[in-house]
Amino acid sequence: MRFRRYALLMSVVLVCLLLLTIQTRGGGMGRAADVVSILTTPVQALLTKAHRGALALWAGYREWKSAWSENLVLRAENERLRVGSLQVREAQTENARLRRLLALRERLPLSTLAGEVIGRESGGWARALTVNRGLGDGITTQTPVIVPDGLVGRVVRVRPGASVVQLVNDPASTVGAVVHRTRAAGLVEGEPGGAIRFKFMARDGVGIIPGDLIVTSGQGQVFPKGLPVGRVVRVEDKGSALFHFAVLAPVADFARVEEVLLLTGETPVDLVALFRKDG
């Protein structure tokens, strides 16, 4: 066994030395090498091809993975930027609203208190806002609430830190009003659907046309005179009925009101001129 082992080694060594000797003596190994090459070349080529394919696959996977993770990062960044942009836009919008409110506050010849809307009730049975001003701020019931566009409503309930404002389009709301152009008097009433209408006596309302501005009349000692309430959209002719109605578009967008002014003082002045069309 051991002899066989060493015999094998010796044979191999001899063969190698023989090969080397043949080569160095000028004998050619070219043909044998060619035969080996013919046998190994296809396998080499196949292996190289498979290897290249595997490398390409791996590279593709790495690229896909890289793109995927990059995509995740970019998405997160995009989301962050979008949130940032929204925050900036929100701040700009709020800034513009507050500027308008401040400008109105400075123009008004009566004491006011700014309030922020902290709650809404718009179920149909009642339409109201809750503002963060209450008993501690000297707010009382019937305090008129406005925005730069016009009337929002009146305070109907006062709590220690908040007040509930009945909106003009609340079904239980009535506001004494006049047509600004003709001074025809009537009442602005809320409807369950959320619209508002101007109820007026037929004989007084002749000449009311769409686009007419309806403002508070100042009678009743609740609202100052001249607060814009709405604009006539259409007049409903009830024929010989005593009262006719005009459907109004509210000047204030109740759904978007976020800051309001509570009118804590009184004034005999007609305020309509202070409400510019652009607020």
Place this chain on the structure above:
Amino acid sequence: MRLSLLLMTLGGTVAQTSVVQTLSVGGATPDLPFVVTVFLALRRGPEAGCVAGFLAGLLQDVTGGGLVGVQALTKAVAGFALGLAGGRLRVGSPLVQVPGLVLLTVGEGLLRFGLLQLFHYPAGLSALMADVILPQALYNGILGAACLVAVGLAEAARARMTWR
């Protein structure tokens, strides 16, 4: 058994000439046929190591375009020697395998250099050692040990499967 030996040897040699360049680290490449020879010598003894080394070296000589027989001789001797030593030494631990393979590669390199000196090989030993033999020895040591560990794990898993 002989077929698997042949296939492993052939596979290692063909891989050496086709894909091993992509495994190059800092210009150093492993000698896969040598690793295969070592593996076979350790597993199957000096005869297998000798034959595998001879075949692998011969193929490398032919495909490499150098003197045919140099690597066949050195690898055959290395395979044989390791096959003999493997039966007497404990070479199961990677702590032995890595330096063992490094030393073996260096030994095979020195043997090859010595043989080539007979044929007036021009390069100096120091440059050859620094640029070729030592980097390849280190690479072989790490790669060979990794292969042996992988094979050991695979065999352990197979044994567990058999028990179940």
